[in-house]
Amino acid sequence: MIKTENLCKTYGKGEGSVAALNNASLTIEDGELVAIIGKSGSGKTTLLNLLGCLDTATEGKAFYNDTEITSLDDSKAADFRLRHIGFVFQFFDLLPELTAAENILLPARLAKKSADNYQEIVNSLGLSERVNHYPSQLSGGQQQRVAIARAMINDPEVLLCDEPTGNLDERSGKEVMDLLLKMNREQNKTILIVTHNSEIAAQCGRTIEIADGVIV
Amino acid sequence: MKTSVYILLKYWKKHKKNLMSLIFSAVLLTAITLVYWLGQRESQNRYFEENIYSDGVEELIIFNSNDELRSIVLKENKRTKSASAYKFGNFGDFAFGTVDDPHNIMRIKLESGRLPTDESEVAVDRAVLNALYWTGKTGDKISFDNKEYTVTGIMDISRRNGSTLGVNSVYNLLDGHDMPECRTLPLILFSELEGSPQARIDYFSGIVSKKLTAEQAESSPEYTRILDALSEKLNYEKSSFMANFVGAGTIGGNHSTFRKNTADFYTLLFLTGGAVAVLSVFTVIRTIFHERQGNIAILKKIGMSRKKRLGMYAAECAALSAAATLAGFLAGTIVYFIILIVKVLFMGEMNISGFTNDYYITSRSVDPFIFSGVFSVSIIILAYFLNLVTVKIKLKTPGKNARPRGLARCLNRVFRGGVTSFVQCACLVIICVSTVFSYMYYTINGKHVQSIMLGAPVSQLYAGGIDMQQSNVAEYYFCTPPQITGVGNADNPSGYFSAAQTDFDGGFDDGLANALPEYAFAAGFLEQPFIISEEIDNDLENQIDFSIPQTRELLLTYSNEEYQNFFDEGQIGSKNLYRAPTCLSDEKTINMLMEYVREGEINIEKINAGEEILVVSTKNIPPFTAEETYVFASALCGEETYGISGINVSAPVKIGAVIRIPDSADPLLKRLTANDETQYNFLTTAAGAEKMGLHNARYTDVFAAEEMDGSIFPSEAKMTMISIKQLKTLDFLKRLKNAAGIIMTLIVMSLLGFSAYFNGIAMKIRKSSYQISVLRAQGASVSKIKKVLLYKNLKIPFLAVIFSYIALKAAQMSANSLCDKWDELWMSGDEFAEKLSETIFMRNNWWQTNLEIPTLIFLAVFSAITLILTVTSLRKFKGDIAGSLNSGRTRQ
Structure with missing residues (x-):
């Protein structure tokens, strides 16, 4: 279960400060597929x-x-992130110097885990033929699938996706969404998706709307 | 163009750190090159200042030449510039004339002012002005031959002529003497003079090839032609003229040898610093190009043409070149002057700089500003060009079935430094080798620096013949002792007949000696006293030897009339004379010898009265007994220094006490009372010596255990003081001077290290900021990333030191083996040995230096700094991962 209590994030100090998130309180149960929607600059990504x-x-x-994650120090937060959270970014954020396979296996190696599920993940995401290519040699959809695979490798309880289809064409975006839905359905992963796409939001079990840093 | 400049400005505003790195590297390049060439000019300037008047320069000087001769020389050698000096006559002992020297070939050195340009003006040599008791300055009037002139310049040439002041060797030439070796000029220069000159000297510069030896000059067809042409016109024998001509060739050879070995520090600086700076510029530009690829890709996508993009690079390159050149000139000039100040203040060099308009210098070296500007701009343009045309290396895709690399290899790949790391390592190798090289060069086997580090004295604090520290002497006062002339048999110097200076008036007597503080002890020494014995006394040593007739003749020739019978029967010279060196000590010092008396007793009253004298030895018990009497005498030398102008003979004086000072006695006591050069010496007070009739009976040295008021000595005593504080300061400065060379090298190497290496550490981390953010987003902690980066960064100094050590060790082994064979090669006339002897390799046995210590210190310092810089560079990655991921993306 994910729970927040009056979570706030302010950037800057004094008169120039910006409250990106203001007293956000929510609860997300295990296995939920939640869409966080709002306009651009509303605080979705901040949350x-x-x-x-x-x-x-x-x-x-x-x-x-x-576990109260807001009180963790840097190294404990990193360790928590490594073992319990998978993050999928809008711009994929793959390391360009590593192949797709190496990018996928990176979190497992950091956590010193055996990555027994690697082949299964690769096959299920249709990446078998492309794992030894570099990110620059992959299409956007393929890169995002690599990013999803990377996020899954340590079998986290939670997947956080920040506009996972934002940088993809319609077809690739649909493929990615189907994967996420499948993971939620079959593996009971808790998935939070930040999106400003209402169609994607409609596919999720629950929607949380944020406006001007406040959960509506 | 405006758009391109706008884009550039916006880009650099956001990437200020990279901009600073770039400008710093480019400025360093310009500055180092400028410092080097200024240093070269400085060395040339020093050489000419020290050598120009003593052995001439690379030129031909023809005395008593004419237009025809001049045109022959100029025709044969097109590079030659000429000047002429004309002597019109003499004003007293000093020659006057005029010069025509538009290129300043004659290097007339002016103490102040300028050469005359108007017929009412004159420039005069300092020697002339002193002889005329003229105390004015430039702008004042002076009269020659009832005519008044304005002194526009005061020259300083006659002192450097090597000839006697006031004597002009052109004058000698007219008398038909041999050609002078030194250059000459009229010592009074007018702007114009009418009439025919008595003598003319033409100077030609550039006539002699710089690399010719004397033998080569003789056999050169060019010179033979000139010689043949000139010798027909001159009144001199060809051989005598050739000697002067060939002399110029030899001088040229000397100068070229000098130039090969000059300015070691500057050459080391340029080679090391220049190489590092060039690599640094290349690397920084390459890194920036790499980082900007995303930026450029966007510009391409929005439609910026290739031509415009190239124009943007060109504008950036031009701006960087201009900034680097100007800032580099400023920085280089400042650094150069700092080095010069250190050299003048701490290394005792003359204040001669590389900023000069002197034709000799400017014609023999490149213009430092032009060269450094052109060089650095060329390197910057080349760096831009090479980075533009370099093909981006495509990543090779692993095979289909290839296994993914492990974590360590992945991280290694992510943080791969590529060219930057290679360049950093190369720069460190260069810096390490140069630093150790300098350490070897400046410290001579490393011993001086080691002793500085350990605090052991480089020099001992000696004054007055003793170690001041050891003997607890705070101040030493002294005056120049009386001069002594010695006449005798050169094979038996201990038997010289000595006579004292007649007009010695320094030092002081017992009246002042007894008024000195109790911690101050007075001493003096009389070398001339001798004993007169009717019989041969086998106990006495140093019998005066008049066996050689020429000695007697010399003595009598210069003696006063009344001593012409010195050697006649019954006269002093016919008797047995024995040298009796006599120390003078004050009463309290003599009383300190009581414990060492072997026979007799010390009676100060009788000593002061001249009735008794002591005999002292530090070696054996002197062969005297108390109560024995001797007749002492003292001679004064003649006006011509030899001969006798006066003799005093004492009444018979008793030996009051026989004293043996043991080895264990205070060294100061020994210094005050004994003469180490003889088996024994006599000892009395100044009053006693005077009573005995010994000449110059005055104290000339004072050793004080504490600081005292030196005004106790009247000016007539002519006492000078050395204090232990002064010696310690001089000692410190001497050690500082020894260390100055290596300190300067370390400072320069540190600057270079910063630019080439440390800068690179921060740049590499900035370059990898995106990758660091991604890894942190995936769950890698900062400490883990820190470990990886530390390992990667620390590898560089380790590798650099290993390579450097191997290179230095190999060089050391080769040099040592060469040194071992060198004697053999040299004896066999091997040309290689001769050339090698001219290089710096054969100096000082410096290849014996222990290399391990300096390289380990180098490793420790650079590793520590690497550690600190890596850790501090990673500090900014704590906290906000999302933000750094965002900004990293934009770079990608």
Whole structure:
């Protein structure tokens, strides 16, 4: 279960400060597929970053089950992120120096896990023929699938996806969404998807709307 | 164009750190090149300052030449510039004339002012002005031959002529003497003079090839032609003229040898620094190009043509070149002057700089500013060009069935430094080798620096013949002792007949000696006293030897009339004379010898009265007994220094005490009372010596255990003081001077290290900021990333030191083996040995230096700094991963 209590994030200080997130409180149960929607600049990505320990909250708390992630120091947050969270970015964020396979296996190696599920993940994402290519040699859809595979390799409980189809064409976007839905259905993964696409939001079980940093 | 410039400005505004790195590297390149060439000019300037008047320069000087001769020389050698000096006559002992020297070939050195340009003006040599007791300055009036002139310049040439002041060797030439070796000029210069000159000297520069030896000059067809042409016109024998001509060739050879070995520090600086700076510029530009690829790709996508993009690079290159050149000139000039100040203040060099308009210098070296500007701009343009045309290396796709690499290899690949790491390593190797090289060169086997580090004294603090520190002497006062002339048998110097200077008036007497503080001790020494014995006394040593007739003749020739019978029967010279060197010590010092008396007793009153004298030895018990009496005498030398102008003979004086000072006694006491050069010496007070009739009986040295008021000595005593504080300061400065060379090298190497290496550490981390953010987003902690980067960064100094050590060790082994064979090669006349002897390799046995210590220190320092820089560069990656991921994306 993911829970936040009055989570706030303010950028800057004094008069020039911007409250990107303001007293966000929510609860997400295990296995939920949740869409976080809102206009551009509403605070969706900020919320996702805070939940993914990619940023530190100015105020408030966030919990993953019994673990308060907002109080973790840098190395503990990194370890938590490595083992319990999978993050899929809009711009894929693959390391260009590594092949697709190496990108996928990176989190497993960082966590010193055996990655027994590697082949299964690769096959299920249709990447078998392309794993030894570099990101620059893959299409956008393929890169995003590699990113999803990377996010899955350590079998995290939660997948956080920040506009996973935002950089893809319609067909690739649909493929990616189908994968995510499948993972939620078959593996009971808790998936949070940030999107401004209402069609994607409609496919999710629940929608959380954010406007001007506040959960509506 | 405006758009391109706008884009550039916006880009650099956002990437200020990279811009700073780039400008720094380019400025460093310009600055180092400028410093080097200024240093070369400085070395040339020093050489000419020290050598120009003593052995001439690379030129031909023809005395008593004419237009025809001049045109022959100029025709034969098109590179030649000429000047002429005309002597019109003499004003007293000094020659006057005029010069025609538009290129300043004659290097007339002016103490102040300028050469005359108007007929009412004159420039005069300092020697002339002093002889005329003229105390004015430039702008004042002076009269010659009832006519008044304005002194526009005061020259400083006669002192450097090597000839006697006031004597002009052209004058000698007219008398038909041999050609002078030194250059000459009239010592009073007018702007114009009418009439025919008495003598003319033509100077030709550039006439002699710089690399010719004397033998080569003789056999050269060019010179033979000139010689043949000239010798027909001159009144001199060809051989005598050739000597002067060939002399110029030899001088040229000397100069070229000098130039091969000059400015070691600057050459080392340029080779090392220049190489590092060039690599640095290349690497920084390459890194920036790499980082900007995303930027350029966007510009391409939005439609910026190739031509416009190239124009953008060209504008950037031009701006960088201009900034680097100007800033480099400024930085280089500042650094150069700092080095010069260190050399002048701490290394005792003359204040001669590379900034000069002197034709000799400017014609023999490149213009530092032009060369450094052109060189650095060329390197920058080349770096841009090479980076533009370099084909991007495509990643090779692994085979279909290839296994993914492990974590370590993946991270290695992610943080691969590529060319940057290679260049960093190369730069460090260069810097390490140069630093160790300098350490070897400046420290001579490393011993001086090691002793500085350990605090052991480089020099001992000696003054007055003793170690001041060891003997607890705070101040030493002294005046120049009386001069002594010695006449005798050169094979038996201990038997010289000595006579004292007649007009010695320095030092002081017992009245002042007894008024000195109790911690101050007075001493003096009389070398001339001798004992007169009717019989041969086998106990006495140093019998005066008049066995050689020429000695007697010399003595009598210069003696006063009343001593012409010195050797006659019954006269002093016919008797047995024995040298009696006599120390003078004050009363309290003499009383300190009581414990060392072997026979007799010390009676100060009788000593002061001249009735008794002591005999002292530090070696054996002197062969005297107390109560024995001797007749002492003292001679004064003649006006011509030899001969006798006066002799005092004492009444018989008793030996008051026989004293043996043991080895264990205070060294200061020994210094005050004994003469180490003889088996024994006599000892009395100044008053006693005077009573005995010994000439120059005055104290000339004072050793004080504490600081005292030196005004106790009247000016007539002519006492000078050395203090232990002064010696310690001089000692410190001497050690600082020894260390200055290596300190300067270390400073320069540090600057280079910063530019080439440390800069690269921060740049590489900035370049990898996206990758670091991605890894952190995936769950890698900062500490893990830190470990990976530390390992990668620390590999570079380790590798650099290993390569450097191998290279230096190999060089050391080769040099040592060469040194071992060198004697053999040299004896066999091997040309290689001769050439090798001219290089710096054969100096100082510096290849014996222990290489391990400096390389380990180098490794420790660079590793520590690498560690610190890596850790501090990674600090910014704590906290906000999302933000750094965002900004990293834009770079990609």
